[in-house]
Amino acid sequence: xxxxxxxxxxxxxxxxxxxxxxxxxxxxxxxxxxxxxxxxxxxxxxxxxxxxxxxxxxxxxxxxxxxxxxxxxxxxxxxxxxxxxxxxxxxxxxxxxxxxxxxxxxxxxxxxxxxxxxxxxxxxxxxxxxxxxxxxxxxxxxxxxxxxxxxxxxxxxxxxxxxxxxxxxxxxxxxxxxxxxxxxxxxxxxxxxxxxxxxxxxxxxxxxxxxxxxxxxxxxxxxxxxxxxxxxxxxxxxxxxxxxxxxxxxxxxxxxxxxxxxxxxxxxxxxxxxxxxxxxxxxxxxxxxxxxxxxxxxxxxxxxxxxxxxxxxxxxxxxxxxxxxxxxxxxxxxxxxxxxxxxxxxxxxxx
Numbered sequence: 278x279x280x281x282x283x284x285x286x287x288x289x290x291x292x293x294x295x296x297x298x299x300x301x302x303x304x305x306x307x308x309x310x311x312x313x314x315x316x317x318x319x320x321x322x323x324x325x326x327x328x329x330x331x332x333x334x335x336x337x338x339x340x341x342x343x344x345x346x347x348x349x350x351x352x353x354x355x356x357x358x359x360x361x362x363x364x365x366x367x368x369x370x371x372x373x374x375x376x377x378x379x380x381x382x383x384x385x386x387x388x389x390x391x392x393x394x395x396x397x398x399x400x401x402x403x404x405x406x407x408x409x410x411x412x413x414x415x416x417x418x419x420x421x422x423x424x425x426x427x428x429x430x431x432x433x434x435x436x437x438x439x440x441x442x443x444x445x446x447x448x449x450x451x452x453x454x455x456x457x458x459x460x461x462x463x464x465x466x467x468x469x470x471x472x473x474x475x476x477x478x479x480x481x482x483x484x485x486x487x488x489x490x491x492x493x494x495x496x497x498x499x500x501x502x503x504x505x506x507x508x509x510x511x512x513x514x515x516x517x518x519x520x521x522x523x524x525x526x527x528x529x530x531x532x533x534x535x536x537x538x539x540x541x542x543x544x545x546x547x548x549x550x551x552x553x554x555x556x557x558x559x560x561x562x563x564x565x566x567x568x569x570x571x572x573x574x575x576x577x578x579x580x581x582x583x584x585x586x587x588x589x590x591x592x593x594x595x596x597x598x599x600x601x602x603x604x605x606x607x608x609x610x611x612x613x614x615x616x617x618x619x620x621x622x623x624x625x626x627x628x
Contacts, residue, residue, distance in 0.1 A: 282306040284609070285457070285464040287445045291322075291423070291594040292587045293470035294430045295602025297439070298354070303610055308462065309434050310441045322563060323493050323523050324421035325511055326596040327368055328393040329413075334370060334381075336390065337593070338572075343600045344393070344417045350599035351421065360429035366419040366513075367395050368505045371408035371550070378410050385413075393417055405500045405553040412508075420505065420513055420521075421595045445471075447479055457583040466577075466609065468585045472566045473531075480578055481586045483627045485569040490531050491592070492539035492562045493523035496547075498555035510546040520555075522547050524592075535560040567591035575605050576621035579628050585609070586621060 284300055286293050289311040297309050328344050330337045337343075351363040372378045378399060384390050385397045398411035434440035450467070451458045457467045473488050475481055497518045506512045513521040525542045540560055547555065568574060568589040577585040587605050590597045607613045617623070 279461045279463070280308075281463045282308050283465050284308070285310065285459060285462060285467045286470055287467065288470035288472060288474075289431060289434065289440075290427065290470065290472055291598040292472075292590055292602065294427075295350075295598040296468060296470060296587050296605055297434065299603045299606035300609070301437075301439070303606065305610075307439050308441055308464070309439055310443070310445050311431060311434075312444045313442060322423045322565075322594065323491075323511065323513065323521060324423040324426075324595050325368075325419075325505070325507075325513070326421065326593075327415065327418050327507065329368075329370065329390075329415050334377075334413075336393070337596070339600070340393070341389075343596055346603075347596055347599050348417070351426075354426075354430070354433075358429035358433045360425060362422040362426040362429060364419050364422065366503075366505050368415040368418040368507050368511075369402055369406075369408075369412050369502075370415065371402070371406060371412040371506070371508045372410040373508075375410055381413050403502055405502065406506055406551055407549065414504065418505070423595070452581065452583060455583060464583075466583055466585060468587055468605075468609075470587045472588065473564050475566065475586070475588055480581070480584055481574075481588075481621075484574050484586070484589075484621060484624055485627065486574075486589065487528065487567050487569050488531055488564050489567045489591070490527040490539075490562060490564050491524040492527075492535055492543065492560060493521060494540065494543050494557050495559035496520050496522050496555040496557050498551075498553050500551055500553040500555070506550060508550055510543055510550060512547065512550065519558075531564050533562055533564060535562045565591050565594075573597060573601055573619045574621050574624075575601060575608075575619045576615055579622070579625045 283305040285308045286297050287310045289309050297307050300307050328337055328340045381397050385394045393415055395414040395416040397413050400411050401408050449460050457464050510522055525539050566589055574589040575587050608615045
């Protein structure tokens with residue numbers, strides 16, 4: 278049966294779901310293509326969102342634009358899907374020296390950081406954590422249960438009859454006038470949100486991706502905390518004696534198979550973070566679609582504007598996807614111009 282839509286979105290992870298929702302909110306006719314057989318970084322991601330990141334503990338890129346709307350976005354989707362996947366939680370970052378402690382005592386009074394700081398501690402937060410210099414408690418933070426999120430969104434798209442299950446076959450694309458035709462579907466635009474599978478995408482495989490593998494452990498421990506602890510690795514309370522711990526970064530072994538090396542790396546970093554015994558009970562791995570310049574790839578193809586891409590969210594998909602899904606939808610509907618930092622036009626010379 279022939280069908281006409283405004284947008285076909287290939288991929289239903291964090292990027293594809295956010296873009297689809299933003300376009301549906303605008304009353305657009307959307308079809309989302311999901312292949313259950315493919316690996317997805319959304320399904321295995323740890324899902325942290327955190328306004329202060331990195332070894333130097335700096336405010337994450339575009340935090341002031343991204344974080345105010347993030348929680349409202351996921352709560353709206355929870356209401357629509359009748360599912361629970363957003364878990365708001367403070368994040369505790371132990372200090373590594375008195376100098377860092379003093380630095381953050383000063384930063385906590387700065388207007389640029391005040392919105393994200395709950396408390397600065399100058400003594401140990403918890404006897405089960407190695408934090409002799411105290412640490413900083415962050416707010417506007419937490420984690421998304423990405424597996425539950427993905428399942429809930431698939432059901433939502435299915436109930437609204439905008440989901441197609443199956444593999445997207447590039448051999449079936451044709452371009453007729455200013456439309457893209459895929460099998461019996463005619464779309465004004467096809468947007469690829471295909472994660473690491475972009476390497477097999479003949480339209481966008483020229484973009485300089487730099488995928489990175491990450492592994493995550495589930496542990497059991499008597500550690501008594503009700504916040505996320507994050508320094509070197511993160512340790513997320515899951516309830517009872519279970520915690521999620523990760524992650525490592527591997528640019529070489531880009532398989533989706535967990536490794537003993539990855540397990541050892543994470544366990545050793547966890548031992549430096551906590552002084553409570555633990556047992557690893559489960560391990561999983563995923564490959565993140567990171568980019569060379571650590572900025573997302575968003576935009577339309579340089580020679581065929583009926584196809585576009587929304588990809589490259591890397592390790593920050595949970596925090597970046599709501600903001601940039603809305604931003605891209607706004608651009609596609611002629612409401613705004615694309616942010617130059619994410620526009621793929623910065624790499625048109627490679628196409």
